[in-house]
Amino acid sequence: MGWLDFLFGKKTTARIAVAEAIDEPVVPVLQEIPVIPAVVEQKTERSKPITSRQPPPTFKARVSITDPILEVPSIGYFGFCTRSPSKRWVVSWMDLGAGRFVLYDSHEDKICAQGSAERPSRGSVADNGTFSLEDWRFGVSLSGTFLVFSNDGTEIIRRDLTANLLNSGISSTGRYAYCQTANTHDPETDGNKLCFFDIEAGIELFCVTPTGGWAESYEVDEEKGYLITRIRNVGAFRYDRNGAFIDANKFAKACLNSEDVGKSLRSTEQLLKSLQITQEQATKCLQVIEKARSNGADKDAYWGPQSLKFKGLAHEVLGDLPAALRAYDQALALNPKIGVKRKADSLRKKI
Secondary structure (H helix, E strand, C coil): CCHHHHHHCCCCCCCCCCCCCCCCCCCCCCEEEEECCCCCCCCCCCCCCCCCCCCCCCCEEEEEEECCEEEEHHHCEEEEEEECCCCCEEEEEECCCCCEEEEEECCCCEEEEEEECCCEEEEEECCCCCEEEEECCCCCCCCEEEEEECCCCCEEEEEEECCCEEEEEECCCCCEEEEEECCCCCCCCCCCCEEEEECCCCEEEEEECCCCCCCCEEEEECCCCEEEEEECCCEEEEECCCCCECCHHHHHHHHHCCCCHHHHHHHHHHHHCCCCCCHHHHHHHHHHHHHHHHCCHHHCCCHHHHHHHHHHHHHHHHCCHHHHHHHHHHHHHHCCCCCCHHHHHHHHHHC
């Protein structure tokens, strides 16, 4: 096998490679395993991956796993990989030449599924072998496809998105999956969307704009069907199966108390603009603002004037108009376009 064949695989008339029996020197870290040959991909819209569901033949292949790389020399395959929580299953993807992926069962020592996609990436696999992949796709437009397969390679979920994929995953038992898209400038696209899927039912449960922006990580409460988002410096918050953000109040309080200057001040702004804000809440906002300023907001070109603007709003709610005017004037001195000039002029006439 030539070097180019090793990197990209030999050219065949099918996009899904057929495993071949080989006779190569044994490498100590390699194992001989039976490989399921995949069938020729059928021509369908968007080149849907097709994999074999026939019983495994007696073909042999050597597999090498050195995290995070899985290699199957007999079919010219190597790619990144990740394991299931139990370590039994390994899903791998290859984005060199024609995109390919494989699923390996380490307990049975066999390749259980092979397939192709344009640009497969960021896989996840559950303890039952159900696995997900992101297809980052080719082209100049923002787009991606989220895919979920059973452990024999049968496609269960396909979600085409008009935005780049940012994150995705699957629950430990393989019951649920999720994906998050990146931002876009076009509000008509799927930018900044959080999607949640019931794999058992083969349906999308919801696709919403996430409160609080992108999460650092995700978990699934499989008993209740909740998607849990963990937001840096704020906490963990739940969405129910219908996409309702059931921890909205908890999130608002956590943001106010966050050490993250941006999150605390944004939460303060939302509260100050509420028509139902109480004097007690306005006092709390002032405390949050002063904490944010002491944590570095004053030194930030954006948050410095913004924090003074919010301070003026809080003082207005509390009825301290001279203090509000002083805060507005300080904000305008730092940023004349901050949007409180009319408020300041109006207060000057009242005092």
